[in-house]
Amino acid sequence: xxxxxxxxxxxxxxxxxxxxxxxxxxxxxxxxxxxxxxxxxxxxxxxxxxxxxxxxxxxxxxxxxxxxxxxxxxxxxxxxxxxxxxxxxxxxxxxxxxxxxxxxxxxxxxxxxxxxxxxxxxxxxxxxxxxxxxxxxxxxxxxxxxxxxxxxxxxxxxxxxxxxxxxxxxxxxxxxxxxxxxxxxxxxxxxxxxxxxxxxxxxxxxxxxxxxxxxxxxxxxxxxxxxxxxxxxxxxxxxxxxxxxxxxxxxxxxxxxxxxxxxxxxxxx
Numbered sequence: 001x002x003x004x005x006x007x008x009x010x011x012x013x014x015x016x017x018x019x020x021x022x023x024x025x026x027x028x029x030x031x032x033x034x035x036x037x038x039x040x041x042x043x044x045x046x047x048x049x050x051x052x053x054x055x056x057x058x059x060x061x062x063x064x065x066x067x068x069x070x071x072x073x074x075x076x077x078x079x080x081x082x083x084x085x086x087x088x089x090x091x092x093x094x095x096x097x098x099x100x101x102x103x104x105x106x107x108x109x110x111x112x113x114x115x116x117x118x119x120x121x122x123x124x125x126x127x128x129x130x131x132x133x134x135x136x137x138x139x140x141x142x143x144x145x146x147x148x149x150x151x152x153x154x155x156x157x158x159x160x161x162x163x164x165x166x167x168x169x170x171x172x173x174x175x176x177x178x179x180x181x182x183x184x185x186x187x188x189x190x191x192x193x194x195x196x197x198x199x200x201x202x203x204x205x206x207x208x209x210x211x212x213x214x215x216x217x218x219x220x221x222x223x224x225x226x227x228x229x230x231x232x233x234x235x236x237x238x239x240x241x242x243x244x245x246x247x248x249x250x251x252x253x254x255x256x257x258x259x260x261x262x263x264x265x266x267x268x269x
Contacts, residue, residue, distance in 0.1 A: 022228045023220070025150050031220040032146035033139050041135040048124070048131040055124040058117045061109040069101030123267035130260035137253035146219050150227055153212035156205055158232045163202040170195045 023031070074097035077084040110117065174191045177183045217225045 022226050023150075024228045024230070025147065028150045028216065028220060028225075028227065029143045029146045031222060031225070032142045035142060035219070035221050038135070038139050038142055041131070041138040045128065045131040045135050048128045052121070052124040052128055055117070055121045058120065059110065061107060064106040064108075065104070066106075067101070067103040069099060072098040072100040074098075119267045123264040126260045126264035126267060130257045130264065133253040133257035133260065137257070140253065142219065145215075149212060149216040149219050153209060153216055153227055154230075154232050156209035156212050160202065160205040160209060163198055163205055167195065167198045167202060170198055 075087050075089075078086040078088050170191065174188075174195060177188055177191055213226070216227065217223055
């Protein structure tokens with residue numbers, strides 16, 4: 001009786017779905033940018049910022065203090081005080097008669113380093129610029145991979161749906177051909193070959209969909225991620241002028257990182 005009541009109670013409890021909601025393009029890119037690859041680049045940028053603080057701190061004075069103290073034992077000379085060849089106690093004993101200590105304070109202030117500190121500071125700031133450019137590059141690459149996975153999965157599913165409709169129409173035509181007595185063997189073979197080709201393309205589309213879904217889940221670091229059911233539509237994007245593209249090449253993250261790295265190397269040299 002208790003088992004039956006427990007089963008009824010379990011059946012009445014509402015089930016909570018643990019599936020992840022379907023993601024649109026913006027959410028896919030957001031999850032991808034928050035992944036470990038971009039985080040690693042941002043950590044490198046933070047490390048470069050810490051080196052800037054370290055280079056700036058070289059201008060300030062440094063203080064070093066050393067101190068120690070200990071108890072002093074009582075040692076007496078047994079022979080004449082001038083020679084003191086024999087002392088007492090001879091062995092260790094818990095007999096102390098005073099305290100001995102010492103303290104030392106060192107203060108160092110750089111006055112002139114022949115430009116070493118200023119060049120180190122410039123090199124550290126150039127290193128920060130390079131790491132920021134590399135972080136931007138990593139974020140851009142991850143966003144491009146996320147968009148490619150999103151549209152690739154959507155395209156694979158769209159092609160799969162189109163092939164399913166085509167296979168259904170071919171199968172209907174095949175049934176109609178089989179019902180007609182005047183259908184030749186060549187026509188039936190053509191329809192059979194067309195159906196086999198459509199099914200082969202459907203299998204390739206299924207494989208492409210699986211690969212695109214695996215790429216999407218890898219780039220978003222979500223094991224059960226999926227995309228929305230929005231229809232596949234063309235995106236209206238104007239083509240940029242070639243002159244602006246050529247002029248903007250110098251502002252690419254790779255170019256900025258290369259220039260900043262060269263500047264840092266020159267400063268350190």
